[in-house]
Amino acid sequence: MSQGELQGYKGLVLNALKKAGVKIGDLIRITRNGETYEGILIPRSELGDDEHVVIKLKSGYNIGVRVTPKTKIERIGAGVKPSFAAPSPPSEKPGLPKVTIVSTGGTIASRVDYRTGAVRPALTASDLYSVVPELSEVAVVEADILFSVFSENITPQHWSEMAKHVASYIKKGVDGVVIAHGTDTMGYSAAALSFALQNLPAPVIFVGSQRSADRPSSDAATNLIGAVRAAAYAPFAEVALAMHETISDTTILLHRGTKVRKCHTSRRDTFKSINASPLARVEGEKITMLTENYIKRDKNRKLILKPEFEEKVALIKFHPGLNPAIIDWYVDNGYYGIVLEGTGLGHVGRYCFKSLERAIKKDVLVAMTSQCIWGRINMNVYDQGRDLLALGVIPLEDMLPETALVKMMWVFGQTKDFQEAKRLLKTNIAHEFSDRTLYEELP
Amino acid sequence: MDVDYAQVGLKAGLEIHQQLDTAYKLFCKCKPTLFKEEPEITFLRRLRPTQSELGQIDPAAYFEFQKGTKILYEANNQTSCLVEMDEEPPHELNMEAVEIALTVALMLNSKPIDEIHVMRKTVIDGSNTTGFQRTCIIALGGEIEIKGKKIPIQHVAVEEDAARKMGQEGSIIRYRIDRLGIPLIEIATAPVIYSPEEAKETALAIGRILRATGKVKRGLGTIRQDINISIREGALVEVKGVQELELVSLVVKNEVLRQLNLLKIRDELKNRGLTEEQIKEEFVNVTEIFKGTKCKVLRKAIESGKLVLAVKLPKFAGLLKMELAPNMRLGKEMADRAKFWGRVQGIFHTDELPGYGITPEEVERLRRLVKAQKDDAVVFVADTEENAIDALKAVVKRAKEALKGVPEETRAANPDGSTHYMRPRPGAARMYPETDVPPIRITNEYIEKLRTRLPELPEQKFKRLMEQYKLNRKLANQLMDSEYCELFEEIVRETNVSPTLVAATLTETLKALKRDGVEVWRISDSQLVDIFRMVGNGTIAKEAIPDVIVWLSKNESRTVKDAIESLGLRMLSEEEIKAIIEKIVQENSEFIRKRGAKASFGPLMGIIMRDYRGKVNAERVSEMLKKALERFA
Missing domain, CATH: 3.40.50.40 (Rossmann fold)
Incomplete structure (x- = not known):
């Protein structure tokens, strides 16, 4: 049995589980000193100790049960395979502007497996539509996974890749590109692409979220809708970053890629324009420019791609x-x-x-x-x-x-x-x- | 109506939620208190129903999301930090709360679990900024004995309290997040309670155990009971938010009545030959009929450009006004649904018309326009088209459910023991791990340590109250079920007032005042202590206690001294009493001579006490009057 089927378990407990022949998702019974616990075997966090088995009770709660040499573990049923019936995604509206969403990591849209607690990213265009149905009213969206990297693992090599990738879509004539990015180093990447993509005909908008997309209160959807709207309709053709303006879900600010900094560890409005006014504000369907000094969108302008970076x-x-x-x-x-x-x-x-x-x-x-x-x-x-x-x-x-x-x-x-x-x-x-x-x- | 609960197959289970009296909230270092002032901070959010692999979406929440419902949160800096605003991850689980809950668990014979895992329970009505409630089981099993019967406990959990709903303006719901994050203990019993009385006894017994810890909050809104109730052929209905213990049995009684009468309505509809297909979503615009109406509500609505939309409910005539239980009617249930799903103010139905300024002629025209026969009912609403359609759709749905009997739903308790529709019953609990809070290991050593310092069990305390303070059984019982047991002991310790007087005041007197509408919860513990101190040192008479309490409830933040002064309740001095007695004796000298000193005592004592009750000590007056009469003779 592979480690993957008993994710996170180690030592004593791993052996006990292996001996019992159970795997994650199975319905199991644990008996110890005459007490019994029944539930679905849940993966264990890598940081957890090697003495507890985590099960999900019928009530939906997880608990950890300590395993001693005398504890009996048995499989009493197969786990129910998660079946997901996504609500049918809204249909595309062909007349709308075309926007490509390039995913670099983090999950701008995801769904939860309540059975095991796993969070799975929604990455295809149809996934995105079904999780954020409003997108279909804004643009015809194409989704593309470039890489799946935590933002702190992004290096200048990734910037080069991103720049080349975005350039290929711009050259195909999309009306805008959105780059989904982890927030920690998103400011660096936005600056990098500001230098690598010159003479842009259309906007390139970075977007992230401070609350993960699996929670109902996530800022991901609002930010994403704002970013796609900016990519599709904003009058400027620059590299910008779209995130919450305040802690309310009302307005999204577009910050210039070279003038933006992450300023708070956890707040939704963490990104601030430094020594500059933000470029624009998205409020509902309205985009308001906040500066007169910007490069206008122009389909005929020829992109100049300069994607090389020196790490030394x-x-x-x-x-x-x-x-x-x-x-x-x-x-x-x-x-x-x-x-x-x-x-x-x-x-x-x-x-x-x-x-x-x-x-x-x-x-x-x-x-x-x-x-x-x-x-x-x-x-x-x-x-x-x-x-x-x-x-x-x-x-x-x-x-x-x-x-x-x-x-x-x-x-x-x-x-x-x-x-x-x-x-x-x-x-x-x-x-x-x-x-x-x-x-x-x-x- | 007398109901044989065993025969109707009543099954009830309790879920008791009690705020714990900790220094901080459950996942941050904020003060667990509420604020009354204007909020210092507000922010607007939307909650999105997240998709799960199981594909379940909460229907009510999804509906609200689609309608664009937004939530305006109110906060101040004293009671909330970024954690409650969902702007910062939760800190570590408050171990003080865990310890109180474990103590309760041990007192209930519940088995502490080995490792606590905090879960996120999806709740997207706005009451949690995150869209989920953080909750964790800390013990499983156990039981509580009610008159020889063991009621099993399913689990003991610790969770964060939700934000308080402050109001709703259009599509914006206002919540205040001061309460969010206050630690709650949840105790769930198995659904094996078979009578309203047993439900009440169970709630009282659990309440006693909770208070025995001395670490639970007191006062309005600090304890909330949810009750699951079903009868044979009926449906599982969850009644949420019963705040008063006294209401538990009434709520169960009313729900049983409600379900029995809904079943009667079902049978009557079947008798009348109604089938589901006959109930149609056919809405008729009847605005024209009411253009010149004398009904203010309708006129106002039409003048502001809204329309009046009606639907026929075939064969429902007379059933909408039928009383299901006190203050509960099918018509009102339809109105509740219409308000919830259609955001309308209310509905009109022909069972209560003519009335509200609507004339018989208008009713006749309405009936004709929707082609209603004599045994049909007509329901109509005045609102925007979108709201009116949503409202009538909800009415039609409720009508169809009436044909099936009792719908499963979540209801909320009203202060009079009736209930109203709250929302459809949520599907299976959608829970997933709170990965921001690490699991907490509970060691055997820790549990054994807690076991050695468990608080006095309620039955021990009960015995002690009777022995140590010579309280009778009834008073001791009342004290145990009140929130004042500890305060009672404190007052007796610190004043020289008789324990029986203190106990009676803290139970019977307060209860009677509360029944009369006095807001006794405004009186602080220290004020109560002060009152008894004044009684003890003779500043006021014990008869003056109710007046002082009433005054203090109306004059918050004033002192007992202020009350005594303002009410003129200071006791008369010996000299003053002497003078009064002398005066009375003089004035009635004729009478005394005629009747004799002994026989005059009663009537004269009556006169003095009538005029000076509360300002004199009756025993002392009696003594002095006797002496005065002896002298006179």
Whole structure:
């Protein structure tokens, strides 16, 4: 019997279950000291100990029953195979705009197996329609699974894949692309595609959820509907990210890919536009632009795809007592660039200067951002800043540290020439720099 | 109507929910209290019925979702954090709540389970921000003895209380999340209760055990009983939210009556030759008839552009107004359904017409328009087309069910012991694991430790109350079933008032006042202690206690002293009493001379007590009056 049939069980309990010849989903009886428990055998969490068997009672409750050497386990019936009769999905409305939903992981739509508690993703277009029937009123949706990766396992290689994949759909002439993504690193991916997909004719919208799709209160469906609506109808053609504006299910904000950051561990409105106004707001069927400065949708525009990223770029957060040997390590290990997340207006301790000077001398591109999150750096105000400028550290204005890292990775994906890299880094490509810092931008 | 419950095959089971008196909520560190002020935070949500592999979708919830129902949640910072808002995962399970529940379980002989697994029970009416209630079984089995009969306990569970419904405006339901997350214990009995009296006894006995822990909340809304009731040929009906123990037997009685009478209606409809096919969803627009009506409700509706839609219920004439049980009629059941599924204010039906300003002529025209015969009933509603259609569809469905007998449904209890339609019975419990909360191992050592410090069992306490405080059986019993057992002991310990007076006040007096509509739950424990302190030190007479309680119930946050002053209840001093007695004796000197001192005592005592009851100690007055009369003689 394979481990998979007794998922999560180990040691003593695994042996007992194997000996009894039972598998997950079977109806079993456990007898211990004259007490009996009957229920369906449920998988055990990998973190659980090796002393308890989890069963689902007739009432629907799960309990853990301790197994001792004298405990008897027997199979008293076969489990009922879950049969799912999905409500018939609404039919497509052919006149509507075409939107492709690319799934990279996480589950934007799913259903629960109440028998075992397993959550299964709904991934085909017809699955999506039946779970979120409103989608059929918004667009003709095509669903595509690119990969199934937790967002913290996404790497720059995945960004390249995503960019190429999206480009192929854009080239086919879809009216917009939606990318379902885990929220943890969705901001990085949105920035990456902002640089990799230039001259877009149609919008590319990232979407995720902070409450998993298996729960009735999930924000997934509302976010997805908002994202598909934006992909289908929004007047802009940029990379953006669609998530809740507040903790209410009323409005969805579209944030620019280069200006967005995850700011809360768990809230629905975790994503904020930093140092910029959000691009647009979706409220019901209405999309309202919140800035005049955007690239308009244009079917005739020719997409330019630049999907290469260089992973040998580092982001170093300065803190009191930072060991400058870390900087040396990156330099000695062939890194092309370092983004510093400095303090305040853009500073690092003087004890790091020597290492920074060495890095720059070795043609490692060093740029400065601020760990304050909000605001613009200015290295002319204090001596320390002026000295860093003199060393050759490049000030990155109001760019987010994460965006700066992604951009530098993208820059070195395009060129390995120090001067050209420096020029590209300082060129505003996807609204990563803004000229003015406005009062309303700090929430 | 006298019912032989054994003969009708009554089967009832209880599910008792009691709030636990813990320091924090079940899955976060919020205070488990409610707030009265305006909310500081509001947010709007929709809950989507999630699909399960079993393909079950809660029909009522799905319907509400399709109708675009939204939920407006109200909160403040004192009583809710992000956990209740479903903006943060739950913290670890509150072990204080688990310990109280395990204590109760051991007192019920229930077997604690080895490892607790928190589950999510899907509930999407909005009462839980998550769309599910977190719940876990902590013990299985056990029993409670009621007059020699063992009622088995099915399980003891700990769960989070739900949000409070505050109102509904159109398609927006308002819930307040202060109550969400307060720990509840749930005790479910097997459905082997065979009479209303037994149901009440069972509820009382479980209540005693819960209170014996000294760790359960008291007061309005802190205990709620759900009762499953069925009779032979009837159906399983769940009545939710019975808040008063006294109502348990009445609710069971009424439900049995209701089901018996619904079966009578079924038989009558069959006698009249009605078949299901004859009941049709044929709705007729009868707005024209009521254009000039004197009925305010209809006129207003028509003036605001709504329409009046009617449906014929063949052979139902006279049955809609038939009383099923006190304050329950088939017509009202149809109205409840129409309100729930059609969002209408109510329905009109010909069993109660002419009336409400509707004339016999209008009824006649209505009957003609829908082609109703003499033994047909007509139901109509005034609302938007969508609502009116939904409402009448629900009415037709209920009419078809009447032909079959009793529909399975979930009903809610009213304060008078009647019930109203709440929702269809949900399908099999849809539960799946709460993966955000790790399982909790319950060790044998822990259970043995709890076993050694179990609280006094109710029967022991009962005996002690009689022995230690010399209470009679009746008072001791009443005290045990009240919420004041502990307070009683505290008051007796801290004042020198007789235990019998304290017990009688906390039970009989409070009950009588409550019956008279006094909101006695507004009186705090410390106020009650103060009252008895004042009685003990002679500031007020024991006769003044009810007046003080009534005053305090109307003047919340004022003190017992304020009450005494405001009511002028201060006891008279010795000198004052002396002066009063002297005056009375003087005024009645003639009378005393005629009757003699002894025979005059009674009438004079009567006069004094009539004027000064509550301000004097009767025994002392009697003593002083006797002396005064002796002197006079």
